[in-house]
Amino acid sequence: MRRREFGLKLLGLCFGSLALGCFANSLQRRGRKMESRRLPRLKVFDDPNHPNNRRYIVTETGEPFFYLGDTAWELFHRLTRDEAELYLKDRAAKGFTVIQAVVLAELDGLNTPNAEGHKPLHNNDPTQPNEAYFELVDWVVNKAEELGLYIGMLPTWGDKVNKKWGVGPEIFTPENARVYGEFLGRRYRGKPIIWILGGDRPIESERHLQIWMAMAEGLRKGDDGEHLITYHPMGGQSSSQWLHNEPWLDFNMCQSGHGARHFANYAMIERDYNLKPTKPCMDGEPRYEDMPVGFDPQKGWFNDYDVRQAAYWALLAGAHGHTYGCNNIWQMYMPGKHNPVLHARRSWKESLQLPGATQMSHVKALMLSRPMLLRVPDQTLLASDPGKGAEHVRAARAVDGSYAFVYIPVPKPVTVRLDKLSGREVRAWWYDPRTGQAELIGEFKREGERTFTPSGTGETDWVLVLDDASKDFPPPGKVK
Template sequence: MRTRIVITLLVMLVTTSALQAQLRVSDNKRFLITHDGEPFFWLGDTAWELFHRLTREEAEKYLRDRARQKFTVIQAVVLAEMDGLQTPNAYNEIPLEANDPTKPREAYFQHVDFIIDKAAGLGLYIALFPTWGDKVFKNRWGIGPEIFNQENARVYGTWIGNRYKSRKNVIWVLGGDRTPRNESDVAIWRSMAEGIVTGAGGYDQTLMTFHPQPNDVNDGGSAKWFHNDAWLDFNMLQTGHCRENNVWDRIKAAYDKTPAKPVLDGEPLYEDHPVCFNAKDLGTSSAYDVRMFAYIDVFAGAFGHTYGCHDIWQMNAPSRQPINGAHYPWYEAIDLPGAQQMQYLRALIESRPMLDRVPDQSLINDARGSNDHIQATRGKDYLFVYSAQGKSFTVNTARISGSMLVARWYDPRTGEVKDAGRFEGREAKTFTPPTSGYGHDWVLMIDDASKNFSLPGMSK
């Protein structure tokens, strides 16, 4: 028993120490890396109401389950969306005195501290939203109230940046589902960002982005307003909750901005969500819906992906009124199939050299449309092609190294691999996935045979 306790403590120490140095942007400005230069795959979950609605015991269960499912980042909001200023947390605490951002209440933030630290102990990063955007701009669907101006945004930013400067598992995210209306809104967010940088001790002590509403396809998400700001380390998009969505073009628009910055889809279509907010006519989203956008996003150039679940973001429970037709309590929804399948995307990407991976549609002859889209990506010695409905395609194999190539089919539903043969490189070759039709998505893996890469999820 004593030996088991010692081993458990050592595992916790090793896990925690791995998060004692902040993530940073890679030298090629396309990825995030750890303090020792190892590539980091962002597999996120939108747990917006985590701090606001869960007890410590519930939060720990949620974090343990997501760590078990190989998630790496949890996106959560301090001043929460669902009346986060007036409705208290699970311990009857509200975050601010009299809705004043310059007067944070210690008891509320001790609960936030606990969850951030518990996440670190499980090897999880927290993408920390200091506030949801309705506290800057309420709009018709927000509760608000609007409490921020340039002056108090800087004070609050400085305070919260200083409070969490020693927590190296914190990634800062401003915005919170709001598109700046005008220069005044932009100035408030910039003021909060500069406050965080000041409180944390400088630009090299923060990793930060901005989460907008879906905006025009060519805008590049956060890049529309903040691309050249020193505090914005990577661009974030929200591609929204519809099926007919050319997410690949949206990722590309941000990817192609200069100077280069990493890009991430921070809110795509959630699992079990009313499609386009219209469940009556369009139904609710499936595991296939969220899986398809995940692979397309990453193959189109994103350095990772954020999964979301309609029941999880709101922490739905029998004691709460479901929002927009949520079906399951959060503790059941946590095991929905789409969430379980996200780990196979991470395993695939991590199985090959990550830092030389680029999007490359010149690998294929037909990208097709929004429902049966085909998306390609490659490194120097390998390539992946995702076929959303198992349609055939022709691959230009001369784009990677190797006189002899090995091909395999990867199943995004199970993580299983099927052999697809060996052949000489430098030639175009047509491939037909094992099955086809709606929900029958496949990834073709082609490797330089001389590299002897391991299968996804397995070490060499």
């Protein structure tokens, strides 16, 4: 279908039903007036004169925003207010900035009530939201805002559009998706929200596309376009496969998934990074801490090393931010209360203290300790073989040469071209991604090639940080 014909058809679907128009008016009246915004609005970095134009997300005042997400898919569905506050306070303390959570949740979110005994919709009808259910969602959004957290809000898990697998049922049409989107957009106007459509499902038909297009249109109408929108696909896919050219898709999100250790998520980021028109990109669901590799416990379990590796690979390949996940936390698993999904083996509360989540704060600290908006991927910084599999080395630098990061996943020598940086002298550091501590290596003339050899054995990763010494940056991970 040609784009013009499709647009006219969708417009007709949206406006052709008097009954649905009445529903929309009713929902607008029922949408509660939320408190005025305290956190700044987010937008795509837009400076046509900047070499990294439209690569990053910034606040409305132009400050760099580092998207450090956590997957709390069942947050609205399974937690009490006290539990939600415990979770949010922990994530805020660890430096997370975005909590990804689902309104119509995956684990029978339509027919199993939330922790306060309420279902989200009357008669499973997206045009009939249950006010009691949304009062808890409101409370979580407001509590997150108090703690400095944005909510990456999924209006629905994807099985309600394309069941494919899971519980479902499929309840959306283009008509009711638009009404539901407008309800959400109006209700959360002025709140710190990033809209995430999709919910782990592909777009496999024109009808699926129409539903998501209509929901995005409803969100835009309801919130007057103030929130960013992206799309969360199934494993091994990216939003760019179907939606890259849609003007409402502000940034691309891929899911590198949980299929194997050392999966090359950097290749997915590279692909999206190089698309035109330019849009920010990120890995919104990489391998989860404490998840069985390939969903099979006999293959072992992803640990903190795996989540660090995914984060640094993606960021140095060009991602604007990154999402962490834990198998026990996304489902808010509590033994004795829930059946474990995907071999969950400890409570979500215990899992808050797994090391990978704390180490994500070190990722964020490093990225923000240097001018973030200047960072570009650059494998030509490497004079030695970047390697494959677990040994793959990723490099990025500032476009003006003022700094460079080299992620070394196993302790093997790496040779870099110092002349890719600026200045007369290069200051070199080792940054420990496990502890966030930096150790000065020394200063060298900015000429030729130099080999650096990290310490340790086995799965001991490091970040080599190279600075133009004249910039006098603080130690990596520290912000002036």
